[in-house]
Amino acid sequence: MRPIAEALRRELTREGSTRAAGLYRVGLVIVLWAYYGEKLALHAHEQEPAWLAVSVAFAVLTSLTFLGLWTRAATIGLAITMTALHFYFGRHLGVWHFGKAVPSWEGALFLAFIPAGASFSIDRLRAVRRAQAAGRAPPPERAPLWGTRLLALELTLIYLWAVYDKLEPAWLRGDELDAIWMLYYGSADSLAQAPWLHSWHAVVAWGSLALELALGLGLWSRRLRPLLVPVGLLFHLVIYFTLPVATFSAMMALLYLHIVDPEAVHRCVDALIGAPTGAPRSTRAAAQPTRAAGSS
Amino acid sequence: MEPSPGDAAPRETRRVVLLARGLVLLVGLAWMIGSPLAKMVLDVDSKWLHGWHLYRGRGAGLCAVEYSELRADGSRAPLDRLQTLAAGERPANAQRNIRRKALAAAHAQLCRARPDAQLRVRARCQVAGRGWVTIDDDVDPCARGAGR
Numbered sequence: 001m002r003p004i005a006e007a008l009r010r011e012l013t014r015e016g017s018t019r020a021a022g023l024y025r026v027g028l029v030i031v032l033w034a035y036y037g038e039k040l041a042l043h044a045h046e047q048e049p050a051w052l053a054v055s056v057a058f059a060v061l062t063s064l065t066f067l068g069l070w071t072r073a074a075t076i077g078l079a080i081t082m083t084a085l086h087f088y089f090g091r092h093l094g095v096w097h098f099g100k101a102v103p104s105w106e107g108a109l110f111l112a113f114i115p116a117g118a119s120f121s122i123d124r125l126r127a128v129r130r131a132q133a134a135g136r137a138p139p140p141e142r143a144p145l146w147g148t149r150l151l152a153l154e155l156t157l158i159y160l161w162a163v164y165d166k167l168e169p170a171w172l173r174g175d176e177l178d179a180i181w182m183l184y185y186g187s188a189d190s191l192a193q194a195p196w197l198h199s200w201h202a203v204v205a206w207g208s209l210a211l212e213l214a215l216g217l218g219l220w221s222r223r224l225r226p227l228l229v230p231v232g233l234l235f236h237l238v239i240y241f242t243l244p245v246a247t248f249s250a251m252m253a254l255l256y257l258h259i260v261d262p263e264a265v266h267r268c269v270d271a272l273i274g275a276p277t278g279a280p281r282s283t284r285a286a287a288q289p290t291r292a293a294g295s296s
Numbered sequence: 297m298e299p300s301p302g303d304a305a306p307r308e309t310r311r312v313v314l315l316a317r318g319l320v321l322l323v324g325l326a327w328m329i330g331s332p333l334a335k336m337v338l339d340v341d342s343k344w345l346h347g348w349h350l351y352r353g354r355g356a357g358l359c360a361v362e363y364s365e366l367r368a369d370g371s372r373a374p375l376d377r378l379q380t381l382a383a384g385e386r387p388a389n390a391q392r393n394i395r396r397k398a399l400a401a402a403h404a405q406l407c408r409a410r411p412d413a414q415l416r417v418r419a420r421c422q423v424a425g426r427g428w429v430t431i432d433d434d435v436d437p438c439a440r441g442a443g444r
Contacts, residue, residue: 008318009314012314012317012318012321013314087344091343091344092343094343099343102346102348106328110324113320144317146317146321147317147320149321150320150321150324150325153324153325153328154328157328157329157332158348158350161332161336161347161348162348162349162350164332164336164337165336165347165348165349165350165352166350166352168425169427170425170426170427171352171427173427175422175427175428176352176353176354176355176422176427178355178360178422178428179354179355179356179358179422180351180354180355182355182358182360182393183354183355183358183393187378187392187393188358188359188360188361188377188391188392188393188394188402189360189361189362189376189377189378190360191360191362192360192361192362192363192374192418193376208351212350239351243351243354245351
């Protein structure tokens, strides 16, 4: 029991760069606006009080979250609002658009448990300015990351449940992909005109099953991750451009931010916008950035 | 070094914080496993639960058809449904895809377009969870009961 308890303690106290969490926060709000924005516009529900309340809450809280202003309170409020949207409006009242969006609801709920405001936010900017005014070094972009495990688990469990769901003869024979092809690209006559399509769909069906299984399990492997992350992102990109999946692909891509090493994300941002000056290159990741404007 | 009396309170606070974090992780994990487990494995019918059906079930109800024409010499030639309908009196009525409920109407439409031809059809329709189910197995689409 002791090693398990020790591993659990390590997990719950794990700290790291908050840049992935900051990027996720901004990306998530864009996904939420894309998916819910029009449905929650004030003109959409004829001023019914409950809809008005949730619309206003959504507009205010997503805006604050996007900017990273009072982030902790905003993300908690957003988690509550999205939960109400999902369960009350979606599941209870039966507004399908809200009830079916499980990844974005869970993604917004778990956002409340990650240090989303410590990077790329107005909160960060204010903290840096306060430190500068007091003659102190800017606070490091580091915080406990235990909550990001929820998002990594969400990503991989979606794949594993999808694998379970596809373990049916109708999928494995290629029957369902036949119908998807007919629906979006072909016609009722497609299989008569090109009988080879069915065999091809069987291959794709088994391939997608294998890929989702590999992603569901392999993304946890440090060794396989460098291969699987680009493959997974490419998979979602292909799906996005070939099937009407709304914001699902974008949401899944955002979740990948939490399966990769947060320090790697930190270094990647450094590489893109310039590493903080004043420290040798090898120690920059550990030392964390000191440049205020570049990381705020 | 001996702990000072003031250390007990922060240590206790830290323990509570860790417990709370652990509890959140546990509840989150339980939800992400439990809800699909109940819905997909145990077949619990509840609107509060969710399952994962990535890219599945989208074509349920669609039918695949294969029409052919019997010639006088006994041979058989494939019949291009859309081309035949496009050359008919109401080309705009030709539907690219055929739903299960509209299968008999699709047969009738083709029969009207080729009133003198001897036609045959093989038709299968998608049933959720079962895949292709044969509806018409090489029958005359113009006969009563075809496509039903």
